[in-house]
Amino acid sequence: MIPAAFDYVRAESAEHALELLGEHGDDAKLLAGGHSLIPLMKFRLSVPSIVVDIGRLDDLSYVRDDGDHLAIGALTRHRNIETSSLIVDQAPLLVAATAKVGDPQVRHRGTIGGSITHGDPASDIPAALIALRATMIVDGVHGQREVPADNFFLGFLETDVGSQDLLTEIRVPKVANAGWSFQKFNRRAQDWAIVGVAVHLDGEECGVGLVNMDSRPVRAEAVESAVAGGAGLREAGELAAEGLEPPSDLNASSTYRQHLARVLTTRALEEATSERLM
């Protein structure tokens, strides 16, 4: 399988990439590591007439300590996130979710920005970004904006990053001593999550992100409020599917997904608590 024919342009800078997007509009697609876009193009589910390669914009690949948060360049590869001592120390939940993306070969090439901008509702990393209340920095023709994780994921393969925008940075709060857990249920090692849950727990501050429970990654607000209100972990976990009608597919029915969300969230809350006591 090969993609449909396209013209290829290599962006020399972020500004150049934005210029090219402005010029070509919806006909253009940004290419980072390519591990979400190229499979779509091979299946002809995405047929851009122009591919703008931003893969060599090394100034968008970094992990920086910015005081109360970590700043992660959008083009940072999964492997670099997994092995970044800053992220391992300050946001281990993000490392755990990243380590579940694809397989080592995929993680050598794929980038955090490419993965989350793709907007797959079953993708691993968004669960952690929602739980950690990360903020995305998006550059567009009208300047730069900060988008909280809750407003970033809009729908199936749709994010707040429009056809004229470039995601440049992901800001993740530093939470060195918080409890955390990432639970992913799937049949085979490299499969997408049938349901995935990320939990961040710091005293009464609780963040719970769910993936593949809706057409986009979502926050389990009922669980968070229950934990903040002092509910038991099992009691809180039971609320994980509240208000959600997940899709049914070959892997799982909607009802089974709701069951998984409750079980995995309870498990995640328990693991997050036990780690915190260690």
Next chain:
Amino acid sequence: MKVEMTINGKDVSYDVEPRTLLVHYLRDYAELTGTNIGCDTSSCGACTVHLEGEAVKSCTILAVQVDGGEITTIEGLADGEKLHPMQQAFHECHALQCGYCTPGMIMAAVSLVDEIPNPTEANIREGLEGNLCRCTGYHNIVQAVLQAASAKSET
């Protein structure tokens, strides 16, 4: 468009369409057919090669993305007649049945041992999650990687 790279230490240059995948560049243009195409959807790992020393799936990379880069394929591992220690270990442990996954499996295993010099069996099974052996010959593959890794750490 013209795409240049260094493959197994040799500089090559071919005029290809931007949509040409790295695996086709290697097989159809550079005529290095040791790299296999299996699933063609970045699941099976048969097409694994090294890009700048790291294992990648060549069916999911455009050749043009690698322009100016350095690739090692299974053909580039041996030193003349002398097999690479990982190839030797696969041979000695009979870590192949039909052999179709073998080139990708060996390239992934070499990259794995570079990253985890003394892997446990669990490290190896997890680290090779991106490579499928449809003969299900995993047992001997894991043994081979363990043998090659311990031979490497002794030298």
